[in-house]
Amino acid sequence: MKEGPNLAAVAALLGDPARANMLTALMDGRALTATELAHEAGVTLQTTSGHLARLEAARLLRVEKQGRHRYFRLSGEDVAEVLEGLMGLAARTGHLRAKPGPKDPALRQARICYDHLAGDMGVWAFDRLRAKGIVAGHDRHVHVTQEGRAFFARLDIDVEALAHERRPLCRVCLDWSERRYHIAGAIGSQFLRKLFEKGWARREKDSRIVHFTPNGRQDFSKLLA
Amino acid sequence: MKEGPNLAAVAALLGDPARANMLTALMDGRALTATELAHEAGVTLQTTSGHLARLEAARLLRVEKQGRHRYFRLSGEDVAEVLEGLMGLAARTGHLRAKPGPKDPALRQARICYDHLAGDMGVWAFDRLRAKGIVAGHDRHVHVTQEGRAFFARLDIDVEALAHERRPLCRVCLDWSERRYHIAGAIGSQFLRKLFEKGWARREKDSRIVHFTPNGRQDFSKLLA
DNA sequence: ATCATGCTTCGGTTACTACCGAACTATGAA
DNA sequence: TTCATAGTTCGGTAGTAACCGAAGCATGAT
Incomplete structure (x- = not known):
């Protein structure tokens, strides 16, 4: 009390x-x-x-x-994280929206969370990044490996430069739809930006939903294969 | 929207x-x-x-x-986690209680979170468990290692039996005061119970605060050294 | 200077809901 | 049965705050 x-x-x-x-x-x-x-x-x-x-x-x-x-x-990112946490609780406790909306499945597939990729695709990408040894570590203290720097360099992402910013380079963020982690931080932000630049995905207007093009999805899969 | x-x-x-x-x-x-x-x-x-x-x-x-x-x-534990998350946000955004209360430092030191140990001591213990190779893994998917089973067996905790319960054996939970993880799940629950059984710690009446005895703190440190 | 735009402040209305007193139901004890 | 305890339901009150219209700044464009 x-x-x-x-x-x-x-x-x-x-x-x-x-x-x-x-x-x-x-x-x-x-x-x-x-x-x-x-x-x-x-x-x-x-x-x-x-x-x-x-x-x-x-x-x-x-x-x-x-x-x-x-x-x-x-x-800050932490506010976004708490909001996602509350959404998770709302979903789990059956407190869904009165009118669920036709966009919900798309939202679970792939969406923007603050400035990085979330949803099914976001969690999948994070799993692959770890499986390929691009990131490693425990809990919130994930880091980009030496191989990871090479990987991101090939995408024109300068990890060294990002590491000198005030913002944490590499963080994880909990997903309300998947209840698992996806990648956040400066790297997560840059990674998502690349998806847009390459034309692999685009964001729906006035929405958090991210749409992958058929080719984009394939290239993305290949990148993380 | x-x-x-x-x-x-x-x-x-x-x-x-x-x-x-x-x-x-x-x-x-x-x-x-x-x-x-x-x-x-x-x-x-x-x-x-x-x-x-x-x-x-x-x-x-x-x-x-x-x-x-x-x-x-x-x-469920997830409700407790969201509550802790909100407390973290409240603390971070300066939304402290009107009357902070003299118990706050004790609460940050060691407290019960649902049914496991949280606060400074909880986070420290989790760090040690990982450093000693008793638990390992990424994110929410932490697991007890083979060495870990032996460790818990010496404490009369039967990991095998706990693993067959419906409840997740080993989970992590975010700490509002430390903003880092501590151990939860069936193992976290049993581990805390042992601290009470051994008389190393006791819970304050009608409070979440956990007090360690001087000897208990020493023995606890030795256990995880 | 004049006007337009973006936003804030003020005042009054309305809707909601937390709250308690009182009455009621249910379970257990004597 | 009678009484006591635990909890729920009902009805009325009161306090809060979300809301909008209107008026008031502040910044930028013409």
């Missing part, structure tokens, strides 16, 4: 449908304006403004001013 | 202070009666009854009837 951090305060913030929709919209790692988020949540701009102020005060969101726009994004 | 499981519905359940207090009280894995939970949450029995009905309907709690008592417990 009354021990530890104030769980209820944070959960209550996530518990409002409008705020939850805004946060979900930000799960793909993009930064969105207040107007865009208002549209996502289906409420007016002034209501949105109030919600965003509260989320920012709680440090769940980070804001960047650019001209007369204010861009909001999740304050 | 409106993709994936209904995150807000679950979060709203966790967002009420009374319900959050009840769930927190159940984090130590015990099963408590409605009356006990009413006391924990600081509300009357009839209010509690309503909350518990909702939590059970959402499959966050499981109930067992025994005579005229109804014992409530968390429906």
